[in-house]
Amino acid sequence: MTSVDEQETQTQLASAASSEVIIEFDKVNKWYGDFHVLKDIDLVVHKGERIVVCGPSGSGKSTLIRCVNRLEEHQQGTIVVDNMTLDKNLKNIDHIRSEVGMVFQSFNLFPHLTIIENLTLGPIWVRKIPKVEAREAAMKYLARVKIPEQANKYPGQLSGGQQQRVAIARSLCMNPKIMLFDEPTSALDPEMIKEVLDVMVELADTGMTMIVVSHEMGFAKTVADRVMFMDEGEIVEQNEPHEFFNHPQHDRTKLFLSQILHQ
Amino acid sequence: MAAVVKSERTAARSAPLSETTVLGWLRKNLFSSWINALLTIVSIYIIYAAVKGFYVWGVADAVWVAKDRRECFDISIDGACWAGVIQWMNNFIYGRYPRGELWRVNLGALMLVLWMAPLWVPRVKDKILIGMSTVFLYPFLAGYFFAGGEKGIFMQVMVTLGIVFLVGNTLNVIIGVSSGRGLREVMIQKLGKQDASDESQRNTILAIFVGALVVVFVLQMWWTFEAVSWTKWGGMFLTLVISGIGIAAALPLGIFLALGRRSKLPVIRVLCTAFIEIFRSVPLITVLFMATTMFPLFMPEGVPLNKLTQVIIAVCLFSGCYMAETVRAGLQAIPNGQYEAAHTIGLGYWGTMGLIVMPQALKHMIPNIVGSFIGLLKDTTLVSIIGLFDVLGMLRSVSQDIPWRGLHKEPLLFGAMLFFIVCFAMSKYSRHLEVKLSAGDNR
C-alpha cells in the first residue's frame, strides 16, 4: 500500500501538468475466441492528453478503449489506469469505472428516466451525493452542453445531437478524470455533428484527458495532441496531427487516409 | 427543363360515403362479395339461434325464486333454475366460513382495496413502498383476520406493522389528494417544527412512528379473533387467497430465479435452471398432488403443515417458475448498451438491475405478467380436485345439497360467467396499461 502511495507522490512531484501518466498499456493482448483483436498493444497516455484513434472498421478501436474501463477483459499484458492495475479485483474495477467516463455511438441514455434523472443517478447512487446537490451539479453540466431547458423531458423526446450531449453531461456529472468517446458522432445526422463536436472541443479546453475514436478529421486536427492509426489489432502509426495527416509514414496509413479523404 | 408548378390549391372534400355511413361500412366489410355476404348471413343466423336459445332458457323461462329444485320444475320445466344459485351465493363466495364472522373476510378485502388504491392515484409518491408492503405486510394482517386464534409474537409484530402502515398510508393519501402535501409535512407543521433542522424533523417523525407502533401493539394484545379453521375456508374467498398469494409471491420469486438463471456463477445458474424447468414441465395438478404427499415426508417431525399451506407453497413455486420465464424474456429485450452505460457510471450488479434494467423490463412484461395472473386464477380451481372447497368445489357441491339435488348446469354456468368477467376485465386492463406505458415511452 505504502509503495503505491510513494509512487503516486513521486509522480506527482516529478510531473508538471502533462508528464504524469494516467493510462498505461503494456504488451496487451486480447482474443475473441480464436480471433486476435488486440496485438501487443503498448500505449502511454499522459494526464490532460487528447488522443484521436482512427482506423478501418473491425480494426479493434472500440475494443481498445473498452479495455480502459474494463467493459472488455484483456487476456495478456497489464493495463494501469490512474495508478490501479486492472485485474480480477472488483474493487479496482468499480473505482476505475467511476473515474472514467464513456460516451457511446448509440448514446445509451436510460429511456425510462428524465434527462435530469439520467444525470443524477450516478452521483446519487454511486457517489452518495445528496439529491439537491446532485441536481444543482447536473443543471450546471446541462448548461455546459447547452440544453438546460430539456431537463425534465425523456430521452426519446430529444434529437440525436441533444441526446449525445446529454450522454456527455451524464459522464461529466461523475467528475471523471478520463473521458472515452466511441464514435460519438457517427450515428448522427450531419447537421447535428457540429453541436456535439463543439461541446467536445470545449471539454478539451478544460484540460480533460480524452481518448476519442472518430473519423472526424477536422476535430482531430484542431483538438488532438496525438492521432493514432489502428489496423488489424495493432497501433500502426501515431504522431501529432499535422505530421500525421501531411506526412503519413506507413503504407497502410497512407491508404487509409486516401480512402477517407476521397469519400 | 421548366419548373412544373401547381397553380391552384386543392380544397378538402368530405370522404366517400363508404367511409362514413353505416350502410357504407356494412357494404364494404360484410357484403363486399357474394361469398362474404353468404358467410355474413350464415354467421348471423348461428349467432341468432344460439342467443335466442340461451335467452329463452336462461332469462325468459328462468325461475329466480324457489325453495328447492322441485318447485323450479313446477314453475317452469325447461327454464334455468337460478333460484338455487342465488340461495347458494354466500357459499360460492365464502365457502363454509362461519356466517357470524363473514365481516372479517369483508374487512380483509376492504383493507386490500385501501392498501392498493393509492397505486392508481396519480399524485401519490413512494408507490414502490406501497407495492412492497402489499406483498410483505398485508398478507400477514389479512391472514390473521381470516384465521384468527392466538397470535404468536411474530404475528403480533406483523399485525402491528400492518395496521400502522395501513393507517399512515391511507392518511397520507387522503391528505395528499386534498391538500397536495404529505402526512409528514402536515405533522411537522402541526407540531410547529417546520423551522427545525432536518435531523430533528427526522427524529420527530421517527418518534411518532415508534409511538404509534407501541400504542397499536399494546392495543392489539387485547383482542383476539375466534379461530376459524382453514377447513372452513372456501368459495371465491379461498380461490382468491390461494391465487393472490401465488401472484404476490410469483413476481419476487420469478425475478430472483430469472436473475439466477442468467448468473455468471455456474452453480446458481444450474440450480435455478433445473428448478424452473422441472416445475414448468409438470402440470400444476401433479405439483399439487406431489405437494400434498411429499411435503409431509420432507418436513421434520412435529412441524404440522396443513393441506392449505402445502397447496399455497406449491402454487407459489409453480407460478414463480412461470414468472421467471416471463421475466427472462423481458430482460432479453433490454439492449446490452444499457448495461454498459450503467457500468460506466459506476453502478454495480444490483444497482444496474434494480435501477436500470428491471424498471424497463417490467414495463415490457406487463401484458405477460397479467396473462400469467389470469392463468393462475383459473388454474387455482384445480385445488378442488385435491379436496379443497374453492369456488369450483362449491359450485359442484350444489348438486349434492338435498333441496337442489342434480342442479349442475346453472351453478357451473354462473361460475363460468364469473371467471369470464374477472379475467376479461383483467386482460382489458392490461391492454390499457400497455398502451398507456408505451405512449409514455416515446421511443
Ligand SMILES: Nc1ncnc2c1ncn2[C@@H]1O[C@H](COP(=O)(O)OP(=O)(O)OP(=O)(O)O)[C@@H](O)[C@H]1O
Ligand atoms: N463480442 C465479440 N465477440 C466476437 N468478436 C467480436 C466481439 N466484439 C468485436 N468483435 C470483433 O472484433 C473485431 C474488432 O472489433 P471492434 O468493435 O473493436 O472494431 P472497431 O475498430 O471499433 O470497428 P468499427 O469501426 O466498426 O466500430 C471485429 O472484427 C469484430 O467483429
Ligand SMILES: [Mg+2]
Ligand atoms: Mg467500434
